[in-house]
Amino acid sequence: MGSLKKVSVFGLGKLGACMAATFAQRGFTVLGVDINAEAVRKINAGIPPVDEPLLPETMANAGKRFRATTDFNEAVATEASFFIVPSPSLPDGSFSNEFLMRALAPIAQAVRKAKKKNHIFVISSTTTPGACRKIIIPLLEKEIGGKCGRAFSFCYNPEFIALGNVVRGLLSPDMVLIGESDKRAGDLLEGFYQKFNLNQPKIARMSVTSAELTKISVNSYITAKISFTNQLRMIAEQFADTDIHAILDAIGADSRIGHKYLRAGLSYGGPCFPRDNRLVSYAAKQVGLSAPLAEATDRVNEMAKDQLAQQALACVQPGDTVAVLGMSYRTDTYIVEESAGLHIAQSLKRSGCRVVVHDYAANTKNSPALLEFETLSDPAQLKKEKRVKAVLICNPWPSYRKVKFPKGAKVFDPWGVLA
Numbered sequence: 001m002g003s004l005k006k007v008s009v010f011g012l013g014k015l016g017a018c019m020a021a022t023f024a025q026r027g028f029t030v031l032g033v034d035i036n037a038e039a040v041r042k043i044n045a046g047i048p049p050v051d052e053p054l055l056p057e058t059m060a061n062a063g064k065r066f067r068a069t070t071d072f073n074e075a076v077a078t079e080a081s082f083f084i085v086p087s088p089s090l091p092d093g094s095f096s097n098e099f100l101m102r103a104l105a106p107i108a109q110a111v112r113k114a115k116k117k118n119h120i121f122v123i124s125s126t127t128t129p130g131a132c133r134k135i136i137i138p139l140l141e142k143e144i145g146g147k148c149g150r151a152f153s154f155c156y157n158p159e160f161i162a163l164g165n166v167v168r169g170l171l172s173p174d175m176v177l178i179g180e181s182d183k184r185a186g187d188l189l190e191g192f193y194q195k196f197n198l199n200q201p202k203i204a205r206m207s208v209t210s211a212e213l214t215k216i217s218v219n220s221y222i223t224a225k226i227s228f229t230n231q232l233r234m235i236a237e238q239f240a241d242t243d244i245h246a247i248l249d250a251i252g253a254d255s256r257i258g259h260k261y262l263r264a265g266l267s268y269g270g271p272c273f274p275r276d277n278r279l280v281s282y283a284a285k286q287v288g289l290s291a292p293l294a295e296a297t298d299r300v301n302e303m304a305k306d307q308l309a310q311q312a313l314a315c316v317q318p319g320d321t322v323a324v325l326g327m328s329y330r331t332d333t334y335i336v337e338e339s340a341g342l343h344i345a346q347s348l349k350r351s352g353c354r355v356v357v358h359d360y361a362a363n364t365k366n367s368p369a370l371l372e373f374e375t376l377s378d379p380a381q382l383k384k385e386k387r388v389k390a391v392l393i394c395n396p397w398p399s400y401r402k403v404k405f406p407k408g409a410k411v412f413d414p415w416g417v418l419a
């Protein structure tokens with residue numbers, strides 16, 4: 001049966017560039033493919049196309065095993081192609097297949113032209129449950145002119161990483177998820193990960209649609225746990241003599257629950273958690289059901305942000321300044337997509353406050369959404385600001401512990417950074 005040695009990665013963005021570089025670092029020959037000529041140029045010059053910890057070192061270790069191109073035809077010479085292009089959310093909660101279809105069609109046509117058998121198409125982008133079977137595999141069958149499992153193989157193999165920890169997350173995951181069209185493809189991909197991973201993760205193999213459901217269910221479960229802690233925090237705050245940290249520490253000691261993601265804090269955000277959880281509701285609707293747990297998780301998440309904004313508003317007058325510290329959705333990344341800080345800063349600004357913001361990684365250059373605010377390059381500048389009536393720590397960067405806050409400002413610290 002052999003083993004995979006040469007692979008291509010389509011989409012060299014925040015996740016794809018890290019996947020391609022780590023695959024190459026671990027000894028595979030990797031061809032990166034992207035329509036973005038600048039990303040391709042950078043990779044071939046040894047420059048990371050995205051900002052992610054450990055990516056520069058990983059690319060340096062990969063050396064000549066990793067190169068990139070805009071010519072998808074070159075990928076026919078590789079044994080398997082991973083696709084990690086965007087799959088943006090649509091207004092109904094489902095994920096768009098547009099980018100995937102545009103990336104898949106030309107390489108499928110090139111495979112057909114070359115009369116190549118057994119090319120493995122691996123989708124790593126998150127897809128709507130059922131989309132691979134109903135839309136993507138039929139597209140490949142049409143373009144290649146043969147049946148999936150015979151003319152070519154198909155796997156759904158999403159990654160469970162968090163931005164800011166992508167390289168480590170890829171190398172040592174808890175679980176590798178493989179949805180497979182046929183045993184041969186599953187065996188080859190399993191063999192690939194046995195060589196690639198630094199640890200020995202569980203390799204979960206199943207049907208393609210089972211894997212699509214598994215991917216979003218992992219994130220839906222984690223978000224439910226986060227919303228549970230936030231709901232409890234909001235309740236506990238209303239009692240005079242409670243300590244949410246002590247409560248959660250005790251609850252997490254129960255081995256059926258565990259401490260992970262049981263830290264008092266604020267809403268979850270970013271490019272995966274919120275939309276993957278909403279996709280569970282969409283998947284339920286698709287089959288005539290509802291998903292009240294997923295919906296409640298989403299509602300509590302919004303409530304946690306809105307409640308904090310309301311608490312801040314209660315201690316300011318029109319024209320007062322509010323400082324929102326921590327704009328990225330988690331520490332170690334600059335991404336502000338669906339972050340609590342961004343949502344709250346926007347809401348306070350709409351309510352007439354003067355809002356100044358700070359983050360240790362997000363800035364107006366890498367996160368243009370911050371352009372609507374006055375930004376502080378250093379939180380120490382807060383001391384010079386006049387009429388700062390409220391300070392909200394929305395993301396637990398540990399350095400906020402050292403900041404001297406203006407006298408008279410009410411500090412909101414849902415994460416307990418200052419505790």
Ligand SMILES: NC(=O)c1ccc[n+]([C@@H]2O[C@H](COP(=O)([O-])OP(=O)(O)OC[C@H]3O[C@@H](n4cnc5c(N)ncnc54)[C@H](O)[C@@H]3O)[C@@H](O)[C@H]2O)c1
Pocket residue numbers: 010011012013014015016033034035036039084085086087088099102103104124125126159160161162163271272
């Ligand atoms: N970012 C995350 O935290 C994360 C985590 C898990 C899963 N995902 C999933 O990974 C996928 C990609 O996310 P990302 O954050 O890396 O996106 P991204 O926007 O950072 O990168 C996508 C890349 O795909 C390229 N691309 C677009 N069309 C292409 C085509 N036709 N051919 C080749 N390349 C093409 C773009 O130029 C870009 O470089 C999404 O489906 C997302 O849901 C992301």
